[in-house]
Amino acid sequence: MKSKRIYEIESFIKKNKTASIDELKDTFNVSVNTIRRDINLLVDMNVVKKVYGGIEVIEDEYKAVDYQKRNVENYQSKKHIGKLAAAHIETNDIIYIDTGTTTIHVLDYVDKKLSFTIITNSLDIMNKASQFENVTLFIIGEKYKPRTRSFIGID
Numbered sequence: 346m347k348s349k350r351i352y353e354i355e356s357f358i359k360k361n362k363t364a365s366i367d368e369l370k371d372t373f374n375v376s377v378n379t380i381r382r383d384i385n386l387l388v389d390m391n392v393v394k395k396v397y398g399g400i401e402v403i404e405d406e407y408k409a410v411d412y413q414k415r416n417v418e419n420y421q422s423k424k425h426i427g428k429l430a431a432a433h434i435e436t437n438d439i440i441y442i443d444t445g446t447t448t449i450h451v452l453d454y455v456d457k458k459l460s461f462t463i464i465t466n467s468l469d470i471m472n473k474a475s476q477f478e479n480v481t482l483f484i485i486g487e488k489y490k491p492r493t494r495s496f497i498g499i500d
Contacts, residue, residue, distance in 0.1 A: 347383075348498075350375070352488075354383055355392055358402050365399035416446040423447040428454045436460050442470045444495035452477075466496045 427450025444467035486496025
């Protein structure tokens with residue numbers, strides 16, 4: 346229930362850009378203390394910032410840039426960084442690979458027979474990992490976000 350409400354508050358604030366505490370309290374039919382705790386979670390998630398009397402969405406220009414557009418910027422450098430990172434992966438390692446236009450290149454440089462575990466929320470990493478013979482793959486996230494090609498969720 347709480348995670349659903351947090352998600353709904355996040356959607357509400359992204360749509361409206363700002364909201365007062367009273368507006369959120371009334372909209373979601375919760376107490377002022379509950380809405381303040383929810384706001385604190387969203388602040389910790391870097392989704393909103395507190396302003397006098399309420400909150401406003403954090404407008405991050407980088408977040409707004411489409412994955413495909415970011416993917417072509419500094420492409421060769423990103424591939425090189427991926428290669429450097431891949432060199433550190435060893436047998437039986439447990440690694441987390443986030444979604445990103447640099448991390449997508451890491452698995453391109455790992456031996457397909459290497460035995461290791463990947464934890465990820467990235468659709469691209471999931472697809473690449475499925476080509477490995479001895480990889481254990483753990484998926485995190487609840488909802489697919491096409492703009493970043495990742496799965497997200499509060500839990």
